[in-house]
Amino acid sequence: MDSIHITDVSPRDGLQNQQVPVGTDDKYTLIRLLARAGLRSVEATSFVSPRAVPQMADAADLMARLARDAFGLRVSVLVPNLKGLARAAEAGAQEVAVVLSATETMNQKNINMGLDQATEVSEQVLAEARALGLRTRAYVAVAFDCPFEGEVPLDRVVALSRRMEAAGAGEIVIADTIGAAAPGHVKLRMATLMQAIAADKLAIHLHDTRGLGAANAWAALEAGVRRYDSSVGGIGGCPFAPGAAGNLATEDLVLMAERSGLATGISVDGLLAAIDHAQSCLDRQLGGRSIAWLRKQQARRLA
Amino acid sequence: MDSIHITDVSPRDGLQNQQVPVGTDDKYTLIRLLARAGLRSVEATSFVSPRAVPQMADAADLMARLARDAFGLRVSVLVPNLKGLARAAEAGAQEVAVVLSATETMNQKNINMGLDQATEVSEQVLAEARALGLRTRAYVAVAFDCPFEGEVPLDRVVALSRRMEAAGAGEIVIADTIGAAAPGHVKLRMATLMQAIAADKLAIHLHDTRGLGAANAWAALEAGVRRYDSSVGGIGGCPFAPGAAGNLATEDLVLMAERSGLATGISVDGLLAAIDHAQSCLDRQLGGRSIAWLRKQQARRLA
Numbered sequence: 223m224d225s226i227h228i229t230d231v232s233p234r235d236g237l238q239n240q241q242v243p244v245g246t247d248d249k250y251t252l253i254r255l256l257a258r259a260g261l262r263s264v265e266a267t268s269f270v271s272p273r274a275v276p277q278m279a280d281a282a283d284l285m286a287r288l289a290r291d292a293f294g295l296r297v298s299v300l301v302p303n304l305k306g307l308a309r310a311a312e313a314g315a316q317e318v319a320v321v322l323s324a325t326e327t328m329n330q331k332n333i334n335m336g337l338d339q340a341t342e343v344s345e346q347v348l349a350e351a352r353a354l355g356l357r358t359r360a361y362v363a364v365a366f367d368c369p370f371e372g373e374v375p376l377d378r379v380v381a382l383s384r385r386m387e388a389a390g391a392g393e394i395v396i397a398d399t400i401g402a403a404a405p406g407h408v409k410l411r412m413a414t415l416m417q418a419i420a421a422d423k424l425a426i427h428l429h430d431t432r433g434l435g436a437a438n439a440w441a442a443l444e445a446g447v448r449r450y451d452s453s454v455g456g457i458g459g460c461p462f463a464p465g466a467a468g469n470l471a472t473e474d475l476v477l478m479a480e481r482s483g484l485a486t487g488i489s490v491d492g493l494l495a496a497i498d499h500a501q502s503c504l505d506r507q508l509g510g511r512s513i514a515w516l517r518k519q520q521a522r523r524l525a
Numbered sequence: 526m527d528s529i530h531i532t533d534v535s536p537r538d539g540l541q542n543q544q545v546p547v548g549t550d551d552k553y554t555l556i557r558l559l560a561r562a563g564l565r566s567v568e569a570t571s572f573v574s575p576r577a578v579p580q581m582a583d584a585a586d587l588m589a590r591l592a593r594d595a596f597g598l599r600v601s602v603l604v605p606n607l608k609g610l611a612r613a614a615e616a617g618a619q620e621v622a623v624v625l626s627a628t629e630t631m632n633q634k635n636i637n638m639g640l641d642q643a644t645e646v647s648e649q650v651l652a653e654a655r656a657l658g659l660r661t662r663a664y665v666a667v668a669f670d671c672p673f674e675g676e677v678p679l680d681r682v683v684a685l686s687r688r689m690e691a692a693g694a695g696e697i698v699i700a701d702t703i704g705a706a707a708p709g710h711v712k713l714r715m716a717t718l719m720q721a722i723a724a725d726k727l728a729i730h731l732h733d734t735r736g737l738g739a740a741n742a743w744a745a746l747e748a749g750v751r752r753y754d755s756s757v758g759g760i761g762g763c764p765f766a767p768g769a770a771g772n773l774a775t776e777d778l779v780l781m782a783e784r785s786g787l788a789t790g791i792s793v794d795g796l797l798a799a800i801d802h803a804q805s806c807l808d809r810q811l812g813g814r815s816i817a818w819l820r821k822q823q824a825r826r827l828a
Contacts, residue, residue, distance in 0.1 A: 404780070404781055404784030404785045405743040405781060405785050406784065406785025406786050406787075407784070407785070430814075431818055432780060432784075432814075432815045432818045433739060433777055433780075433813060433814025433815035433816075433818070434739055434777075434780070434781055434784075434814075434815070436736060436737055436739065436740040437739040437740040437742070437743045437781055439740070440708040440740045440743055440744060441743060444747065467817070474736055474737075477707070477735060477736075477737070478707055478708065478737055478740055481707030481709065481710070481737075482707045482708055482709025482710070483709050484709075510736060511733075511735075511736025511737075511814055512735045512736040512737070513736075514770070515734055515735045515736070
């Protein structure tokens, strides 16, 4: 049976923009529930500036706890630069991720560097991480549309992906950061990238801003992609706009894959338990596009 | 440029189960707004028993108005039997649709006939409609999963589709009536049906119950399908379960197709105007999976 591998990014990409502070215990519980649901990989936190992202201020504490017991999970943490890498390694991280935006303007706005310099920094962090014996992932962000520059040239996305692979990244994660892609784009881009990058190193990170997350995931699957990022409950995006979805929801991806004959190893009931917990932490309703149907099925089973 | 053809079924499949009565003027206005948005086909009403479906009790009145002026639209109406056909023809219908469920139990529960008898009735109605010079569509309902019998054998769906084509149906509409399909099913079933039925006669009718409507539409597109049913605002399904989606939303389908390089001829702003009207008629929020994003874009344009 064909299968897909899912990295749940809710503890990092999901929580980072949430206004309600979530404590370290609650984050650790969320990760435990994800492991219990059958996830094998999570992105746990980010070693960014606590001033820039207060929600991630406990990165070292959370990582230290996970270094003691990560419930069998493969745990990745985001590091923006060499300083973040040093902090992550000191806290016991075994795997780190770098983020390289694919446009000049996005890098300038986000990290006050040009694209060339940002690429070099990512290469340096990857090299240093490898020297420390860590596993690595490299995001190529805004790999479809950039909010400042519009559609990003595909040849640049391919070139940056190749550079990240050459720098030793164990996984190249093509990110539709603002959720602007449609399946036609995904098909073309991922089919092209499959020619450039080893299939077992290529992943896709989707957002569901326009309600096309599952359709994009299917288009990626048809292009040969088998590694996905998603976020349980669709946590992510703006918490103040009801319906303005964040990341592709893990439960939507699992439902689509399993119903289409692809194994995920993940239990939907387990995901619902993780969503229950996240809801109590964030004090609002969560869930992807399938949530109403999944809750109804759950209620029937419990009745 | 490749293109798809959309039949908006909101006036019939969307409204038929709504508890709030919608007047004939309001239905006519909805259809006018759909035409203004660029739709070229609608399913306007159903000539069923007013006792069974009170919302469709004004079928003859609405059809008579559309027979005088349908805003350039191709208008189809559902007819359950020869009596319904006679009523539709008398009201001026130019195109009728029959519904044939693909399982024994669904036919028994819905129309108190077995599958064989239901098939013969559909064939009779199609023959009589052709004799009257009308255009025809034939739905093959529960063509994926049946709520009573589970997964429906594909060879039966193919055989019934062929019988409807042989009986003269101008369009064969493969319906995921309960929204149970996943893209893996859609790919297999529609690719097989494309071998059996002329491509320009094959359509798909999707529901979005599990949040996979757009993914299923993309899988059908990849299988070669170019004719779709959808419902503006996702109207349909149970009005009492928030988030329990009904039909695939026309705006989601248009967004997915246009962003993927397929022309629809339909304006999203025009669809939003139709949704505004439907919301005022039904006194609740409507919209597909893309609605939050589309409304945000609309607000920006108006600002």
